[in-house]
Each structure stands twice: as structure tokens, then as C-alpha cells.
Amino acid sequence: MPSILADDIDILAKAKRALAGDYVPSENEDYMSEPQLDYFRRLLQAWKRAILDSSADTLQHLQEGPIREPDLNDRASSETDWGIELRTRDRQRKLIAKIDSAVRRIEEGEYGYCEVTGEPIGLGRLIARPIATMTVEAQQAHERREKVSRDD
Known part of the structure; x- marks a missing residue:
């Protein structure tokens, strides 16, 4: 049974480490x-x-x-672990679609700009979340609207 290791939780950090030593974007460039x-x-x-x-x-x-655990408690624990693992993989499957979308936006010249306002998203935000499609402000407004509609 695979366990969800801390290293597996932040796969983006692994990707960043793989590029370590290479170029890193700077605010001093276009x-x-x-x-x-x-x-x-x-x-x-x-x-x-x-x-x-x-x-x-x-x-x-x-x-x-x-899973072939003889003890019912062990089996239940193993099945819970598998459920968590499978939900994690499902979230990652959805993440792959967002990654593909971001690569497509790079190819189309739209990457790095807010899909709502058209303003630059900012390097800091993109380094932290390369699949971001909105500025922090636009994302917050979107989440507020979402919360209001959910509360209605």
C-alpha cells in the first residue's frame, strides 16, 4: 500500500527542484x-x-x-488509505488538464495575463501557482461571488 508522502503532496516543488540551477524569472526583465x-x-x-x-x-x-488484511480494522485502515490515494490521483488528473491549458496559453501568447481583467498576473503568483489564470484581486472577487451564490 503506497503512503502519501510529504514529498508526493507537493509535486510542484519536485518540478521546481528539477529545474534548480537553471534560469529563474526576475522582475528586472520584460x-x-x-x-x-x-x-x-x-x-x-x-x-x-x-x-x-x-x-x-x-x-x-x-x-x-x-487488499487482503486478515484483521478487519487493518483492512478498513488500508481501504481508507486507498480511498485517500485515489482521491488525490483524481485531483491530480484534473490538475493535468489545467497544466495542459496553461501550456496552450503559453503557445497562444495569453499566458501570464488575467482572463478577467487582462492585466499581468505577476511573476510571484505564477511562480507559486503556474496554472493561475487570474490576478489575486480577480481571484478574490471570484471567490466572494462564489461564496455569496453558495450562501443563497
């Missing part, structure tokens, strides 16, 4: 210059690769056979 776009493209591709590698490990463990 926003979304070719080197910056190339950095984010490589980061997104490394992130996706790390997710797929992790998913392959889960698939391999699933194919090893069913």
Missing part, C-alpha cells in the same frame, strides 16, 4: 519575455511528468492485487 515563457513551459512540463510518474506508481500498486 514581463513574459521569451526566457520567462520558456521557464514556465519547462516547469509545467516537469510538473506534469512528476504527476504522471506518481500516478504510474499508484496504478502499479493497484494492479498488485486486492
Whole structure:
């Protein structure tokens, strides 16, 4: 039974470490210059690769056979762990679609700009969350609207 390791939780950090020593975008350059776009493209591709590698490990463990714990409590614990693992993989599957969308936006020249306001998202936000599609302000407004509609 695979366990969710702290290292597996932040796969983006793994992707960033894979690019360590390479170029890192700076505020001193033109926003979304070719080197910056190339950095984010490589980061997104490394992130996706790390997710797929992790998913392959889960698939391999699933194919090893069913949980056969003789003790009912151990079996329940193992099944809970598997449920958590599978939910994590489902979230990562959805994340891959967002990564692919971000790569497409790079290719179309839309990456790094808010889909709501058209303003630059900012390097700090993109480094922290390369799949961001909105500025912090636009995201907060979106979440407030979402909360209000959910409360109604």
C-alpha cells in the first residue's frame, strides 16, 4: 500500500527542484519575455511528468492485487488509505488538464495575463501557482461571488 508522502503532496516543488540551477524569472526583465515563457513551459512540463510518474506508481500498486488484511480494522485502515490515494490521483488528473491549458496559453501568447481583467498576473503568483489564470484581486472577487451564490 503506497503512503502519501510529504514529498508526493507537493509535486510542484519536485518540478521546481528539477529545474534548480537553471534560469529563474526576475522582475528586472520584460514581463513574459521569451526566457520567462520558456521557464514556465519547462516547469509545467516537469510538473506534469512528476504527476504522471506518481500516478504510474499508484496504478502499479493497484494492479498488485486486492487488499487482503486478515484483521478487519487493518483492512478498513488500508481501504481508507486507498480511498485517500485515489482521491488525490483524481485531483491530480484534473490538475493535468489545467497544466495542459496553461501550456496552450503559453503557445497562444495569453499566458501570464488575467482572463478577467487582462492585466499581468505577476511573476510571484505564477511562480507559486503556474496554472493561475487570474490576478489575486480577480481571484478574490471570484471567490466572494462564489461564496455569496453558495450562501443563497
